Amino acid sequence: MSNTPEVVLCIPGPWESSSALAAEILASGTGYILDGTLLRDTETGFACELVLQRADPELATDFARAGPHWAATEAMADIAFHTTVAYLVGPGGSRAAADAMMRAAAAVIDAGGQGVKIDSTGIAHAPAYWIDMCEQLDALTSHRALVVYVAGADVYSCGMHNFGLPEAITSADDKTGAADMLRFFTRYLLEHAPQLADGHTFSVSEGKQVYRVEQVAPIDYGPGSLFNNPYGAWRLSPVAQEKKGNWWTRNRQ
Known part of the structure; x- marks a missing residue:
């Protein structure tokens, strides 16, 4: 899609200059090099822009x-x-793009970076925790790293656009429980890529609350915000009747 969102990662550090950072990246032996303003993985060829600014x-x-x-x-x-x-x-x-950006940030952490703030999501992680997540990307730790859940009038996710997927929104008095449910739902979207449509239903497990999904507009954070999701959102609304059959169904209710 033409308006593919950017992943922007902010990493403070002790480097006096770009050349000092380039030297630290090379010395760390992670397989990355800083070539001008491009941080490149010499093994895979992946490259992203690296802009070094003052404190x-x-x-x-x-x-x-x-x-x-x-x-x-x-x-x-x-x-x-x-x-x-x-x-x-x-x-x-995409997941591949998000994982590649996480690995690139890990290379900067290995060169002395002091933490990672995801400017396209609004969450920050400690350096050791970031490295730990990057070592477990096969376990979908990028979902934990790049997606947050916000409780306001509604409870909603932010960060799924990093993977090319819609956000999720629901209404509930129990904000913590709603966030946990959305966390499960958004991870399910990322891991299984279900073909959803308005009217399909979802539940965390057999016997739990059933929700009907509907495509809606995502949260609007204002023009130019890195939080905006061009892929839309799913609103999950509780279904009053008891769920029957499988815990996941594509049948319209």
């Missing part, structure tokens, strides 16, 4: 806001002392 005095605050799960750690404290910020920019739109 951002607001970045430590931004990371703490986007990574509350590690805000009190020493790794988060280190970000206040970053020298420069590497921005990795590349096309999303």
Whole structure:
């Protein structure tokens, strides 16, 4: 599709210059090289843009806001002392593309990067945790890394456009339970690529609440926002009657 969204990853670090970063990437032995403004995997040929910018005095605050799960750690404290910020920019739109961007960011972490903030999602991860997720990409850890769940008037996902997939939205009084259900649903979309249509139904498991799915417009974050999803969204609405038969059905109800 012509409007394939970009994956943008923000990585603070101690590098004084692009040449210093290039030297660290080469010395780390990960198989990546920094060729001008292109970070390249010499084994696969994958390349993404790397833009190195000066330190951002607001970045430590931004990371703490986007990574509350590690805000009190020493790794988060280190970000206040970053020298420069590497921005990795590349096309999303598929699991393969998202995984490739994650591996590229891991190469920058191995060269001294202090964490990764996904500017196209709004979540930040500690460096060791990022490396751990990249070592388990076959287990779909990119879903955990690149997708968040937001509770407002509705509960909704953000970040599925990194994989070329729609977001998911629902309404519920139990915001935590709704987020857990959407997490299961969006992972199912990524792992199994079901052919959904309006009226199909979904449940986490036999005996659990059944939802009817409907294609809707995604959350609009405003013009030019990296959070916007061009692939739309699925709204999941609870079905009152008890589900019968298989836990997943494509039959219209």
